[in-house]
Amino acid sequence: MKRLKHISITKKLALYLLMTSFLPLLLFGVLILNRTKYIGQSEVNNVIYAFLSISFLLIMLLTSIITRKYLYPVKQITKYFEKLKNGTMDLDTRLNVDSKDEIGQLSKWFNTLLESLQLRDKSEEALLKSRDNYRKVINSVQEVIFKTDLDGKWIFLNNAWNEVTGFSVAESLNKYYWEFIHKDDIEKNKLLLVSLFNGEIDYYRETNRYITKEGELKWIEIYVVLLMDDDDNVIGTSGTLMDITEMVNLQNQLSRKADYLYEVAKESKNDFKRTIQNIQNMVFKLKRNEDGHFEFTLVEGKIAEKFGLVTENVYGKKPDEVLDKSTAIKLIIACEEVFKGKDSSFEFEREKETFYVTLSSIIENEEVVEIVATTTNITELKKAEIKISKMAYYDNVTELPNRVLFKERVDFAISHASIDNSSLAIVYLDLDQFKFINDTLGHSSGDELLKRVAKRLKVNIPKEAFVSRMGGDEFNILIPFIDNQKEITYIANDVLDVFQVPFIFENKEYFITASIGISTYPLDGQDFESLMKNADMAMYRAKENGRNNYQFYTNTLNIVAHERLDMERSLRKAIDKNEFVLFYQPKVDIKTGKISGSEALIRWIHPKEGIIAPFKFIPLAEETGLIVPIGEWVLKTALEQNKKWINAGYADLTVAVNISVKQFQQNNFIDIIEDILKETEYNPELLELEITESILMQDTNRNIEILNKLKKMGIKISLDDFGTGYTSLSYIRKFAANILKIDKIFIDEITNNETDTAITIAIMNMANSLNLKVVAEGVETKEQLNFLRNQNCNEIQGYYFSRPVPSIEFEKMLIEGKNISSV
Known part of the structure; x- marks a missing residue:
């Protein structure tokens, strides 16, 4: 019987048919020939009836065996494929593998697929966590990046929104996000949002159906986190919308393949291979050979096809025979980790694109026998991360560092100054006539003025100084390693001189001045907030003194500020x-x-x-x-x-x-x-x-x-x-x-x-x-x-x-x- 496990389904069915049809007929013929010499016709009839009864029982018994042995496993596999298609599959589930025929091989492959999907989910979750610090987005990202306020209204959408849904950004802003979701998906989305706001979850990923402007349905994978302000107050949500319609369609194709598997189980292996070959990512497997080296046993998918790494070309080859040296080393190190019972991942670059590889083990008898891995193209994601990082640290009008980066630089400078007992200065600059330009000539001219001011400041401050834009018409300059107040005075005068040359708008000259406040470390503050607050007070004193001048912070300003607060109350x-x-x-x-x-x-x-x-x-x-x-x-x-x-x-x-x-x-x-x-x-x-x-x-x-x-x-x-x-x-x-x-x-x-x-x-x-x-x-x-x-x-x-x-x-x-x- 053990040998029967290695016989194909086709041969087994033929053997059973032989047993249930040809052999009984042969025996029956021999019996009749022997008996007709000695018995009458009635006894022959009785023998025939007895034989037919026994044959019918044998056929019923054999039908039951075939159903339990082959058709039930196929039906079970089809059921699991249906769950996988609907997203209800428990990825911890595994099929029993008790034979080495096509059904057994199919069950083993399906288990391997579930393990790969488990690893993919873990890898995606880890990858998503790496982007928690990025709060803003840019329009060139292929994924839709959004922000909503606390009421659920879009307050930001990049241009990918138009490409995915057909709706323009302008007509979508200030509308509730659920106006674009299929009505059957709205309630579960709102429940997840409530859990997010209540702190029950840190983020959520969900798949919804969105309705395009043309009335078509698109499957969208949503990733949502809380949106915070600088004081860690929740001000809404942000995240990404990824069009996975093609992937869902692919899953539907897999489902249809599973249905086909139910009808023709012996062709399932070929169907699976064709499916794998059409996956946009790359799936590959490796095993350790007798020499202890890793070699490829499977490489399929569009990425593999793009690089010429299909199974036929790389089967039995070692990583360093197929990949460049750097990538091969990374892969070998990752494989060693997997053989130690750990999941592993790494990134590599090829042809100016970046790919993310996740590896997991295939275990038999509590031993790692093979490694399965998936490769995803994350080039656009990497570009988005770089651009989002720039958005997080730089002003989008002037391209100067913003408050976040300025604070990091000031904190770093303070830590060094405290060690070597040096001083530094914070210059707080506010444009005096900016509102007039903005209101008279328009916001575009106001933005252009800010750009020109930024350019002049960068050229006219010391190389070691660091200039940033706080927002509005306010700029800050960090001056490290100062020796005395006179040195700051020279720099402040240089900054004021920047505004002696008029700004030209619409062929007219406009003279803009600036009011400057200055605070120094450690005299006027020991941390960023104190230095900024005191420089701000000094700047307002400069405005009160007629503008177009600079003022150093003094304790008197603090008293005046408190009196001002008392008067306001x-x-x-x-x-x-x-x-x-x-x-x-x-x-x-x-x-x-x-x-x-x-x-x-x-x-x-x-x-x-x-x-x-x-x-x-x-x-x-x-x-x-x-x-x-x-x-x-x-x-x-x-x-x-x-x-x-x-x-x-x-x-x-x-x-x-x-x-x-x-x-x-x-x-x-x-x-x-x-x-x-x-x-x-x-x-x-x-x-x-x-x-x-x-x-x-x-x-x-x-x-x-x-x-x-x-x-x-x-x-x-x-x-x-x-x-x-x-x-x-x-x-x-x-x-x-x-x-x-x-x-x-x-x-x-x-x-x-x-x-x-x-x-x-x-x-x-x-x-x-x-x-x-x-x-x-x-x-x-x-x-x-x-x-x-x-x-x-x-x-x-x-x-x-x-x-x-x-x-x-x-x-x-x-x-x-x-x-x-x-x-």
Whole structure:
């Protein structure tokens, strides 16, 4: 019987057929011949019946044996192939191998395939873990690389998304990822995402069906990890989508081959070989020969075919006879590891491509008898890793190192400085006019400016210095091995000199300056964060000192910073605590001498500091965004108060309210104005909104639209501090303001300085030609008043008539009928 195990299925079936058909017939014939001489016809019939019964039982018994011995194993193999196709196969499962015929060989191969797939999964998991540090992606990667926010909306997709799905990146961003997934796959994907966010898993890989723009289904393998910010807060997810439709189709082909195997088991070996030959990767096997050397026993797959390494060419050859020396050595070392019972892997390069090899053992009787390995082309993955690494450490606009790499360099420099007792400096640079360029010329010009600044900085700093871009318009420079502060001063001046040459945009010269803050190690900080914070404070001091200069950090700056934080905390509570009040400065009609209106001016009554002037807290409110709720409070309070005076009989009394840049930039600015007018039931024709020239220079088309809406409502637009900014006559025509307010700096010397006199006259003549009302601010003397009266100025405002006063005092002036002639 042992010898029967080595006989092929075909020979076994022939032998069984012989036993069940020919031999019984032969015996039957002999019996009949012998018996017919002695018995009658009835007895012959009985013998025939007995023989047929016995033959039928033998056939049934043999059919059962064949079914159990051959058809059941084939059916079992087919069942496992179906599970493999559906992705439900437990890779730890193994088929029993109890014969060395085709069925036995097929079972052994299937076990080897399962082991290879197990090793592939482990290898892929290890490979995926090596990419955990890479957070960003680039468009040239063949795999789709994505990011989503916490709500599951795409916030980044590379161009591969379009190639895989047909949808453009632009039309897909800000849409939920599940809008592109087959409805039957959405729920399991969301459950995995919940597990990821809950920390139950570090990542997940899943296969989903995606629906392309053409309505086709594509099988996509998803790899998802959490997306973190610099403070390790979860801000969404990132990962890759790999189109595995072809692989799934290949698996379906394998499934069909398995079905075919059920019908024609003896041809399964040839079917498997054809399948292996069509795999995009390379599968190979090695065994140790009698001399102890490794030799190839199988090499198949598209990669093998590409390099001419198919089984027919390399069977029985050693690695160093087939591969280059370096790769052969790597393979031999890996094989030795596998024969010690360990899985192994390595990378090699061939023809400018990179390949990843994973090896595992084939064990019989608890001994390694052969090695099976798979080879995958990871060239694109390697390129992606390099590009992702660059994205992680370099700014994509200027190509300078970013904050991450800058911090690594600073930490390294600090560690060396602490050992050799040397010093280093951090230079914190902020461009002063960047926002103007960005808003006026557009973001593309802003990016171009950043590139040019980066180029100039790299050329004009010492070779040992290290420059980076933090983001926005901020740059940092690390200067190691400094001997004294004078050396830093020279470098800082060189950096400022970089900006002496104008930048050319659209054939126009633009002069950009920089404010610089400097901190030094170990005097101003012992670590990266401290040095950066103190350099940042010094930079803000440079801005406060007029910009275009540098400042070293001092302890005084730290005190000022704490005072600033205290003021910000108090400012946030001031509205709720009713600490703000409005003062009103009268505006006087020059012709009648009577009060025609007022300008509402905010004051802060601090419980400890007393009255705080606007110039001390308004800039902080602008910076923090608190100016928006404060501005709304001012407008509502001013309208409520002025309405009381109107109802008291001062019917034409106007009130002017200043509008900040941040208020004006709100998308719902018009809605806010309408709501306050409706709430206070105030007549918009008696409201003047004062805006500065700087507002007009930003997003002009939008501003024209907003101002036109305000004018249609009946609101008057007053251009404040006219003459101190960039506004030209053409802008005034575009924006169609109602009122021009001449700034105090021109009024101060209007009777003494010919230039100020000429400017003021020109402004008033221009305003008259455009039918604009002219208001002169800061009138403090009778001579100034008389000059303005002679030039047909409409209204004046200033200490000559009255300083800003509380509402009670303003009301008293109204009641008393205070006139400018009585001053």
